Amino acid sequence: QVHLVESGGGLVQAGDSLRLSCTASGLTFSSYTMGWFRQAPGKEREFVAGIRRNGDSLSYADSVKDRFTISRDNAKNTVVLQMNRLKSEDTAIYYCVVDREGSGIPRGRTAYEYWGQGTQVTVSS
Secondary structure, X not given: OOEEEEEOOEEEEOOOOEEEEEEEEOOOHHHOOEEEEEEOOOOOOEXXXXXXXXXXXXXXXXXXXXXXXXXXXXXXOEEXXXXXXXXXXXXXXXXXXEEOOOOOXXXXXXXXXXXXXXXXXXXXX
């Protein structure tokens, strides 16, 4: 059974940084693309960032490019989202996700098979 545990969310001020971490179990972690989605109140869940199974390819939403960095450690079954220069519009619940495969980095929700429980990020302006 696949299990994803996210940590690192919290309340920060605009301009601050946060580091989200997700540890996975119950799967061959290095075989799958990993990613992060987020959902703000009243909005659709959206793609934030993704990283291919061996870390050689990354993808970001335009809204976070140059501020967020995704990375993974296949030896520790962990994926990290480093968020810098946070803005109030980054306020959302952030979800760690596992793709159904590992060859690409899809941006659609339906491509991701497993989801974490989510961690709240709140940025005050």
